Amino acid sequence: MTLATAAVFQPVARKEYLDRLAALSPGPAFTPELWTEVHEEVQEQLVLLEAEVHRMVAEVRVDAGRTEGNRFFLFSYRTFSMPHSTLDPVVAGITFIPARQAVTVEADVSGERTGDWISSVPSKTVANSREELVAVARDSARKLCQSADAIAAALTDPSRRVE
C-alpha cells in the first residue's frame, strides 16, 4: 500500500468573533522592548533637565520613573520635589497614547498632586515606524528640557503649598 497526501483543498475561513482578534495594526510593533527603548531615550534627554534644575535649586530631589495604563502605553517622567516641604512636587513627563494606527506623544510639566499646568510641548502623532517614534520621543524630551526655569520657579512658589 502507498499513501499520497496533498494540500489540495483551498483554505477555509470563518469570520465570526473577529472583533476579539487582538491583532495590532501593521505600524510600529508595540512590544515591551520598544517601550523600554523609548523610556530610556526619554530619560537620557531628561538628564539635562535635571542638571539645569539642580543648578538653579540646589536642594531639589529628583526621581525618575515610568508607568503604563489602560489609556496609555507609557508615561516616562521625572519628579522634582523639595525635601521637608509641603510644596507640590513637579512632574515633567511624556505620555504615549494609543490612537488609531498611530501613537500620540504628549509632553508636559505639571503639579504632581494638584495637576496645575506649568508648561507643555505641542503633541505629535507618530504612525510610520519605531525609528520615528523614538525620534519624536527624543525631540519632545529635549523640548521639555527648556522648562527648567518654570520648574525651578514652581518649586519655590509658596502658593503651590498643599496640605
Added chain:
Amino acid sequence: MQSPPLSRIRRAESSDLLNRAENMQSTTESHGLSLQEKEAFVRRALSAMTEHTFGFICGVYGVSSSTMGRHYGSALRCKLNGRRAVLTALHVIEEAKKEPFGLAISTDYGKPPYVVQGAVNIDPIADLAVYFLPDDFPYPGEGFWPAARIDRSLDQLATDYLFLHGFPGTASHPSQLLSGVVSKSLPYGAMQRLENLPPNLQSFQFAIEYDPVGMMNETGAPRDLVDPRGLSGSPVWRIGVSGRSSGEWKPTDSLLVGILTQWRPDEKVLIATSTEKLPPSW
C-alpha cells in the same frame, strides 16, 4: 490655566498593571485593526499557515490488506521531551487498529505508510494518544513540530485566530493506480467559540466555530461545508498574532494549542483537547 491632574491619574493607573489581561485588551482594542482589515489579514494568513503546517501533519490509516488501507484520522508529527512522536486522538488509534493488519501513519508522498508497532501512550479522558517513533521511522528531523512551540498556557486562545489542518475522510479515497490511498488536506481557520457551548464541554476542551453557513475561501468567496469526519486528531494552532503587529506576523509565530477530538454538528462546533492536558511525561 488649570488642567486636570494628569499626573495623579497616571499614577493611579499604574495599579491597573495588576490586571494585565484587561490592560492588554483595552490597548489592543484602541489600537487594533478594523474588522475589514482583520478579515483580509486572516485570509492572507491562512495560505501562509497552510504551507507552513502541511509538512507536519500526517494521516492515520487502518491497513485492510497488503495493498489497501482506509483513512481514519489525522495526526501531528512533533517533538516531545526530545523524542520524535506522532500525536493524535485516542479514538482514531482505537478505530484504525480494528483493521485486519493494524494501523499505519503516512510518511511521504507516494511512499508506503509506517506500520505502528509497540506501545502507544494514551489518555482516555482527554482522548489523546502519542506514539513515540522508533529510530527507523523514515522522516527528516525538520518535519517534527518543535516542543518549544507548544503553548500550554492558553491565555491568548480567545484573542488569537485558530487554525487546524488535517485530512477529512470525505477527501480520502482508494486509488488502484497508486495501489493505495489518496488524501487531500483541509486547512481551516476560525475563532474560538465562547458562548452557546455544548453543555458537557470539559475544562480541558475548547470549541471552534464550524457552521455550514458563512464559510469563505481565501478570496472571501463562499465555500460549502466540508464534512469534518476524519479530521479527528488534527493539530490546532493559534496563529500567534494576538498582541502583535499584523504587519510583522509570520507563520513561525504560530503555536500548537490543541488536538481535534469531536465534531458537534448540533452546536456547529469542533471540539479540541487543549495542550494544557498533555501529560508532562509525554
